Amino acid sequence: xxxxxxxxxxxxxxxxxxxxxxxxAILLCPLLPPVPxxxxxxPHTISSSNHPYDPDxxxxxxxxxNKCSGCHRPGTERVDLTKYEAFTSARMSxxxxxxxxxxxxxxxxxxxxxxxARARRDSDHPSTPLMPEEKQExxxxxxxxxxxxxxxxxxxxxxxxxxxxxxxxxEMDFPSARQCKSCHPKQYDEWSRSMHHYAQHSPVFxxxxxxxxxxxxxxxxxxxxxxxTPLG
Numbered sequence: 001x002x003x004x005x006x007x008x009x010x011x012x013x014x015x016x017x018x019x020x021x022x023x024x025a026i027l028l029c030p031l032l033p034p035v036p037x038x039x040x041x042x043p044h045t046i047s048s049s050n051h052p053y054d055p056d057x058x059x060x061x062x063x064x065x066n067k068c069s070g071c072h073r074p075g076t077e078r079v080d081l082t083k084y085e086a087f088t089s090a091r092m093s094x095x096x097x098x099x100x101x102x103x104x105x106x107x108x109x110x111x112x113x114x115x116x117a118r119a120r121r122d123s124d125h126p127s128t129p130l131m132p133e134e135k136q137e138x139x140x141x142x143x144x145x146x147x148x149x150x151x152x153x154x155x156x157x158x159x160x161x162x163x164x165x166x167x168x169x170x171e172m173d174f175p176s177a178r179q180c181k182s183c184h185p186k187q188y189d190e191w192s193r194s195m196h197h198y199a200q201h202s203p204v205f206x207x208x209x210x211x212x213x214x215x216x217x218x219x220x221x222x223x224x225x226x227x228x229t230p231l232g
Contacts (some may be wrong), residue, residue, distance in 0.1 A: 009154070017227075026068060030141050044056070044058070044059060050156050051155060052159055053158055054150070054153070054156040054157060054158060054159055055158065055159075056146055056149055056150035056153070057084075057150065057156065057157050057158075059146050059150075060147055060150045061084075061144060061145075063139065063143055063147065064087075065080045067080070067113075067132050067137050067139065068081045068131070068132065069081060072087075074086075079092075079098060084157045088111070088155065092108050096108045096111075099151060099155040100151070100155075101151070101154045101155045101156075102151070102153075102154055103151070104148050104151040104152055104154075105118070105146075107151050107155075109147070110148060110151060110153070111130070111146060112129065112130045112131045112143060113128065113129050113131055113132075113138075113139050113144065114126075114129060114145065114148075115128055115129035115138060115139075116140070117139070117140060117141040117144055118141050119141075135152075177192075177197075210220060218220065
């Protein structure tokens, strides 16, 4: 076979492969399993720089209003989800908190709405959520991430100052006066004779404080701020 014929045939085979491979890829794409992607929270509906609320709270509030408030509202037997104070302090019949700050998996709100929205084979989430009942009302993957992030960050309504922490305080966070005495004997001796110390033990001081509250309508007037001027 002449060389120019072989060259021409080779060029035709190469040209055929050039269009056949992309066509084959297009035909096989629908048959391949989807590649799972990390879920990301839905973009904030309201700019976080223009209001004092926690960045996720407006979006969580809109989710609750649109998905839950039809049944969970005042005047019903169900938990009121229309007000922050109502559902953050409420508990389920088994004692589970509606919102456990910092612990989404201990929060009834999360366990009721979560489902395998990404259709992942290795997911521990159920294929259908407990709530909402209507399929078209189920939370999207982005909405689920928003709710999860909001609870994980403390389930707050308003932004915290940069110096605040959501960590609950315990008695172990504060040393007793006797612990301080070992290094500060002079200050302890002065404090042990003060009204602050007597307030913890003296019935006379308790009676005095009760009378003061009654006469000032529960405000204590200027009794404290007369000496503690930084508080005034």
